Amino acid sequence: MRVCCLQLDPLGGEVLANWSQAERALREAATQGADLCLLPEMWPSSFCAQVDRELLDQTAVALARTAELSRELGLLIGGSAYGGSDPERPSNRFHLFQDGQEIYSYEKGHLFSPTAEHLSFRAGEAPPRVAQTRFGPMHGVVCYDLRFPAWVRPATRSGSRVMLVVAQWPSERASHWRALVQGRAVEGQCFVVACNRSGSATIGRRQLQLDFPGNSLVVDPDGNVLAQGTPEATCVFADLDLEQATRARRAVPVWKDERDA
Numbered sequence: 001m002r003v004c005c006l007q008l009d010p011l012g013g014e015v016l017a018n019w020s021q022a023e024r025a026l027r028e029a030a031t032q033g034a035d036l037c038l039l040p041e042m043w044p045s046s047f048c049a050q051v052d053r054e055l056l057d058q059t060a061v062a063l064a065r066t067a068e069l070s071r072e073l074g075l076l077i078g079g080s081a082y083g084g085s086d087p088e089r090p091s092n093r094f095h096l097f098q099d100g101q102e103i104y105s106y107e108k109g110h111l112f113s114p115t116a117e118h119l120s121f122r123a124g125e126a127p128p129r130v131a132q133t134r135f136g137p138m139h140g141v142v143c144y145d146l147r148f149p150a151w152v153r154p155a156t157r158s159g160s161r162v163m164l165v166v167a168q169w170p171s172e173r174a175s176h177w178r179a180l181v182q183g184r185a186v187e188g189q190c191f192v193v194a195c196n197r198s199g200s201a202t203i204g205r206r207q208l209q210l211d212f213p214g215n216s217l218v219v220d221p222d223g224n225v226l227a228q229g230t231p232e233a234t235c236v237f238a239d240l241d242l243e244q245a246t247r248a249r250r251a252v253p254v255w256k257d258e259r260d261a
Helices: 015-031 053-073 143-147 149-157 171-188 243-251
Strands: 002-006 036-038 076-083 091-098 101-107 131-133 136-142 162-167 191-196 198-203 208-213 217-219 225-228 235-239
Touching: 002 015, 002 191, 015 036, 015 053, 015 235, 036 191, 053 076, 053 091, 053 101, 076 162, 091 131, 091 136, 091 162, 101 131, 101 136, 136 143, 136 149, 143 149, 143 162, 143 171, 149 162, 149 171, 162 171, 171 191, 171 208, 171 217, 225 235
Parallel strands: 002 036, 036 076, 136 162, 162 191
Antiparallel strands: 002 235, 076 091, 091 101, 131 136, 191 217, 198 208, 217 225
């Protein structure tokens, strides 16, 4: 499976412009043989200080177009966006499209208090489940969830061989990002495909000015970095041998040997 992280720089509230940027990148990735493409966290709109019905409606249109593009281009397409119908308390919803349909959704369970996400979003109640795709089982999580291994681990124990992570992870914590992505890969004996945004933005109700390095990572079950992004790159590609995860789990049967605390 060939994967691609699309390190876009989403503009706050500019859904049509962000959709156009995403469409161009997805079409380019498809010409280069991608099977699965990840867009960054909140790619249609980024984080907006105020959310209204019009923004949610525009986001829904962008997601419907993305679903159709998954059919046209034969891609799996993942990302996250505002979800739900309540502009006062939307969720941050991970979506995965295949053949024109949303085959997986998950609501971000851990809200990032430094940017006051807990004041603007409704947290998801359930850990990520396993999505059955044409390439086998995988699951998706959103940004801050990466720090909570007990939350993301059940999916790998249920057979997921690929963890998809979409994020707006700032430059000041870039070392944390790399360590956590590699750690989740080794711990879960799975591939981790982690797409981070580029650019800079003013984020959240607290209006924090943040820079984003576009340091997307694709890591194998042994913790080896197969591909990594730079601030300049839009598309970050890697080829995955998914049977490597199966072999890793047979060679070191962590879950069989695990003891309860």
